[in-house]
Every structure is written in C-alpha cells, then in structure tokens.
Amino acid sequence: MSYKNEFTGITQLRLSPFFERTSKLNEPQEWKRWGGYLAATSYELHHDNEYFAIRTKAALLDISPLKKYIIEGPDAQKFLDRLVTRNIKICKVGQVMYTPWCDEDGKVIDDGTVQRLSENKFRITSAEPNLDWIQHNAAGMDLTITDDSYTTAALALQGPNSRDILNAVASDSLDSLKFFWMMDTTFDDIPVSISRTGYTGDLGYEIWMDPKDALSVWDLLLEKGKSFGITPTGLNALDISRIEAGLILLDVDYVSSRHAIIESRKSSPFEVGLGWAVKMKKKDFIGKKALEAELARGPEWNFVGIEIQWHELEQHYRKAGLAPGLPCTAWRTSTPLYKGSEQVGYATSGAWSPILKRYIALAHVKSEYASEGSELMFELKVEHFRKLTPAKVVKTPFFDPERKRSCPV
C-alpha cells in the first residue's frame, strides 16, 4: 500500500514543466510518448478512477505537449482564415474555434483550436509540429509567427466539478464563460488564461500559463480541488473519454496528408467527420477547390460511430465458456468492418464505455454503408479465432452531457 519506492532515471525525451509533480504521482511509472514528451499513461495502477474523475468529479491532465503557435500582426486574421477551414473572420476576441486545416488537395494536415487572444493575435494548437506549413503559407503577410510550444504550459481540468474548482481558485468567476470561449484571470497573483475547451466531451477547461508558474498552478489546483475530487489523470482515461465524445486523434483515426506516403491514406475533412467545420461559403481557403469538387461527386468515405451489439458479442464469449471479453483500455488497432463478404470499412479506435455500458468505436465506412442504423459486421477475436459480430452505425458524440455547453443561470 504505502510502498514508496523512489528512483531517478534518465530520459532522452522532453520533460513537461509539471514533471516534478507528475513524476512523483505516477504510481505505475508508465509513460507514453506524446509530441516528444513523457506523458503519464495513468497515475494509479489502474485508470478506472481517473476515467470516472473525468465523468463524475474533475480530472487534471498535463497537456503541455500540445504544439502551440502565436500568429500576430495586422494580417493574422486574414492569414488564419485562409489557412483553416473554419470562418476566422467571425471569431471574436476571447473566442475559440476548433478546426482542421488542409493541403491544396483538400486533405487534412492536422486539427486543433484557434484562440483569438486579441484583435490581431491568435494562438493555434496542433498535434504535430506545423511551423513549417504555417510559415510556408504566410509569405508576404504582415505578421509574425512564434513557436509557443515551450513558452506556454497547459493543463486540462475536465469533469462536472471543474467549474467549482476554478471558481475556488480564480480571482474571477467562471460562471458566464461559455463553451469555446476563453478569459484571462489570476490564481493568487499568477496570470493564467482559461479556455472552456477540452478533449473529453464533458464540462471542462484548459488553463494556459507561463511555464515558470506551472508548479504553483498545479499545487493550487490540487489543494483547492481536493474537496471536489480533483484527480491527476493520464492518457488511458483520456483516450476512452475522447472516443465517447467522438473526437478524432491524428495518427490513430487519420494520417496527416503531410506524412501519408500513399494517396489512400489521406482523408478530406468530410471523410473524418469534420464536414461541419468546412465553411464552403468562405471566399477562399487552402484546399477549397478540391473540396468543392469532392462535395460535387460526394465523399467516398464517411467517418462514423459504431456500436458493437452486446447480445451477439456475449454469445460469442459464452460459446467459448467465457464472460464477455471487454477491452479495459481504448484500442487503436485498425479492425475490419464487413457488409456481407465485402469489407466496407475499418474501425480505427474503440473502447468499452463504462458510463454508457456500450462497446463503441470510431470507424471509416464507405459512404453508401455509413448512414445511421446501417448494420455491419465487426471483426472480433475470441480465443485467437476470428468471428464476425454485428455492429450498428450510431450518432456521435456517443456521450454528450448537457453540462458540456450549459452555464449556471
């Protein structure tokens, strides 16, 4: 129970500004690589409690490995509006927009958020390094581009109690901060920005700060958050919740067109479920022509949620004399989907949802088989043998609580 086996180690990977704290809390000492950093897989031997912290209490995640770029200057808005598929012209100061961006062929390079920090200053986040692509497209524009990846540290505080905790720590109330808006405030005397964003599909916030303040912010949150059930949380729990929220992950659910090697690996925004984020009425943006053409002929693939049907799944395991073998972590193995004898798609990530009690997955499915309610067969391995078991196309997000968007009156 209280074994405190201390050790020190050496790593070639980058350490987050929170590492001094997170490394002491990581009981299994399990880390994943995330953007060249060490990122905690889970803080406890099992991630169960962390998962439920996201859904019932408040989870604290170190998201410093996110790539961040500051775009500043008179042409900043014009530039971003051309770079991404969302309409940045209507993005107000203090507003945040989630958006993909594409190459000239309309294939997705990356996805992230654009924060409008002031009239002429934006921060864009991404999963992979994008500085080269951003600079390449800014030629002739009156703006500066700064890599903010190491100059801003970030935490995500996600879960139904996250607002209560921030209200207890921040000098301003968070009550009126709307979904996908942000504000500046202070924790004691430490300046922070808080955006109402996240990767869990729950009520949640992301806190942006100077790395030198990172440890103080961490300590303050843990101290004030204790009675609200704040729980340091790792990537295992996050991965389940982002699937429940129907949110895609680069290199898992799609491949950046910049690294795709072959054409078939590339996806348009329509093919990764981001059609809603493509504003075709915009005058121009990178990839617009190609996307127009794609829309005209209809996208070949669709990105959907599927639910693996319980009854038949259970029967497969019962026949083998076993209780249903449910994955306790999210999986990322591409898994075939069939209609009859033809493979018509593949699931790219899936998880047993502990809160929904449903076995869910995100999948690429040929458009003609992708409508809601469409019945497919999912490949399952039971005791080393391949079986096909029914799965149904369902709406995403799988989990979408009202609190995600609502504000206290």
Place this chain on the structure above:
Amino acid sequence: MPSVKKYDAIVVGGGHNGLTAAAYLAKAGKKVLVLERRYVLGGAAVTEEVFPGFKFSVCSYVVSLMKPNVMRELMLPKFGLELLPLESTFTPLDNDYLIRTADADETYREIARHSVRDAEAYMRFGPAMGQIGMAVRPILETIAPNAIRPSLSDLSKTKKLLDHFKTLSSEQFEYLTKLMTMSSADFLDEWFEFEPLKASMSASGIIGTFMGPRSPGSAYVMLHHYMGDIDGSFRAWGFQRGGTGEVSMAIARSASHFGAEIMTEAPVEKVIVKNGKAVGVALENGDEYQSDIVISGLDPKLTFLKMVDENDLPSDFVTDIKNFRIRGSSGKVNLALDGLPDFTCLPGEGHHLRGAISISPSYDHLERAYDDAKYGNFSQEPYMDIILPSVLDPEMAPPGKHVMSCFVQYAPYDIKGGWNDQKREAFGDAVVNTIARFAPNIKDIILHRQVLTPADIESTFGLTEGNIFHGELTLQQLFALRPAVKWADYSTPIRNYYQCGSGTHPGGGITGSPGEMAAKKILGVWK
C-alpha cells in the same frame, strides 16, 4: 369518494424491482401505475439527505449484481445509472492490515506479506469463482419451474438446465456442490490459511443472513455475491453516483419514459380480490384503482399475509409463507463526518479509503458477533462492511466533509426485550466503539449519527423483520422454492396477482432481475 381508473397493471411498491417490472410492462405498451408508500422512490435502494448537506444510501449501499441486459433494455445509463468502481477491500487489524485492490500485482504483494501460499491461491480463486458464476448464470436467468406440477415449458427448461449442468467440468461440479452445502469458513479453509483473509472473504457469506461463517449454507450466500459482473469482470463492486437511490431513479425515469405513472405517498392498504382474482388496489386514504393485474414488489410476508386475506389463499401455501425465513440480522449506521477516519494500522489518506472497509479480523470475531445475536443481543463487537461514498463522489457531502456508511451485523430483529431508543443508541455506540478500535479519531469527527435497527428498517422501509434480501438466501428457499414451492414463477395462488420482489427468484441485491423476469413472465401469459 373513491376514485376509479383503469390500468393494465398496478405495481405495489416503488422499490427497484417494482420499478423494473413497471418499466418492462410499460415498454411493452401496457398502462402501468406504480404506487409507493413513502415520499421517495427506491424502497431499500434509496438516497436521502438525512442531515443537511449529507446524502446517504440509507439502506442498500453498493451495486454489483445489476443485470447488464436490464441496464441496456431499460437504457439506464441514459437515465442516470453511473457506477463508480469500488476498487479495494481493506481489513484493518490491530497491528497490521490486509488490503486487496483491483490491481493483481498489488494484491499479490499485500497478501504475500502474510502468506505467499494464500497470495497464489487468491490468484486462482477469483477465476474459479468466476467460472462457477458463469455455470450458475443459466439458473439465475431461468424463470423457476413449478417443481410439483411442472408444465410442458417447465419440463423443457428443466431439461435445458440439466443439459447445461452436463457441460460443467468435474471441478466446477465439485465447487458448486461444496458451495451449495458447506459453510463459508469450511470452504475457504480448503483454499487459504491467513485468518483475516479468510474471515474477510467469509463475510460475504453472512451478509443479510442469520448465520455465522461456520454455519453450513453460508457458502452459498458467498457465491450469490460472486454472481454479479460489471462490464464483464465478475465480482466487481460499484458505487452509484449520488447513492443507490439514483439506481432506482434511473429505473423510474426509464419507466416514466415508457409511459408508466408513478405515485409516491400512496400507501396501498389492500389488494382487491374478487372471486379469487385480483382486480385492483385500495389505498389507505380510501382511493381505489382498478387494473387487470396487480404485482407486488413487497416481500412475501407482506405480499401474502398483509396485502390479501389469508382466506383467499390455500392453507398449505399460507403455512409455507409463514415458515419462510426472513429473520432480520443486520442494522445500518450512517455517519456524517467532519473529516476522514484515520486508521492506526495504515494512517492517513489513501486508496484504502476508496473501497470497502471490512471489520472482520478473524472468524472468531464474526462468530462471537453471531453468538451475541443467537441469544437475542446485538453484537458487542459487530462485523461491519463500511464505505465512504463521499471519497468516491464528493457530492454526497459538503466540501471537505464526509459520509460513512456502515452495514452492521448482527442486530437481531428479535432482540431480548424488543428494540427501544436506549438499545438503538447502545447499538450505535457498539458500532462506533468497534470502529474506534481501528480508527480512534472516529469519535472526534462524528457530526451526526443515524442508527437503523432491523425494527427501524422494517418500519421505515417496509422490509419485514428488516431482512435486506426479502428472505434469507438459503438453499431451502431458492429457485423453485422461493418463496414457496409451486409459486416460484412470479405467479401466486390468486389469479392476476403477481410478485416481483427480492423474495422471488433469484433473490436479493440490486439486480433488477426479479422485476425483469416477473415482467417477462407476465407478458408471456398476458392474453
């Protein structure tokens, strides 16, 4: 002036099984009315704010046996079912402790501190019991046959079960026979040697039962607790966010969604029986409601000896019901705390406070507690199963404060001289003193204390003798004998009168199963 309204079915009692039956019937298109005596739904699966800001799962406090198909078919996650993992069992001892957690390596290490042999046996025990759970699952999912005058369908399902049993391995058969007949202590002695481990494990064989760990038959009760699975893993306990009342509320919301009407503060006085046929109910306030069928979610004693006249029932059946064993053996103490208990053997906060805390240091501790009860007293040093819900779900208590739920055994219903206020407080003191033996700070942090004796449980929640399972889970009153032979398939000697409480197969716990199977039986015969 008596009101008259016509329903297809009326469910007496808004406990979780009554609500489950109502939801299934409503889902099938029936016009259903649920009548609950109290102001709040849930029966024994109820959450109440007993002290301002402090919410308690007043009676039933954990969930493990809720049937997965019920969750899905009634869409309970959508209506608020959220089960948080209760991940450990912590047994404080006088100078040491034992802990078992969800992590196999940690559990191995902790048991091996006491016995390497046990640590290894423990790794085999869980899967073995899981397989037994799988083996008996078909029994639990079968509507019990009429063993005296079996119908054709009774015969065919009996054959199916026999065929299933032929598929069991000899090892499974051996364990099953042993579990059906032995005491939990004898059964566990075959596996383990470290006394506190055996005692803690045997405790699930005495819960809700007027037996000690050395009483034959207690091994079955232990098995009953192994039959649940959450998300496919057997023997996983869960805590419902917001307390167990939220399980009931999720079922109630599902029932309402499907069109059932639910009334609280509507105590039923009598089921109206005409010409041997149930035709409606009369409320205590004189209101009457008519329906094609009436379903009782109450325990067998209330269902047959209070809700209807004995004269409407065959006398041998009345005798069976009178002999049905429903002795109350447990009490519940709910504490509102100013902080967390600090255990001498494992000081400070930690994971050990996030699961069950079992006061079961030895067989002798449990047996002595049972001895007190055998002779008509509450246990001076009781067995307890304690959880701290606010550690898992901070909303159960004000920030920084906590709630503690103590399931306490033994507290006999038939206590010498009867229960009264002094005895209740003395019982509460015995509980607090026993906790203080292991966590001395408890006395300083208690803000409020709610003590429920079996008599209180009976009068408040309507559980006869305060028995949490609507009747003990002993072999002679299971399956085709629960609650009585010939009437174990949810029907009763009165036409159109059905039963769906924990006093029917497959018994107690928050399972939804009696309610579900009763509804399916009713829908199967509904003309």
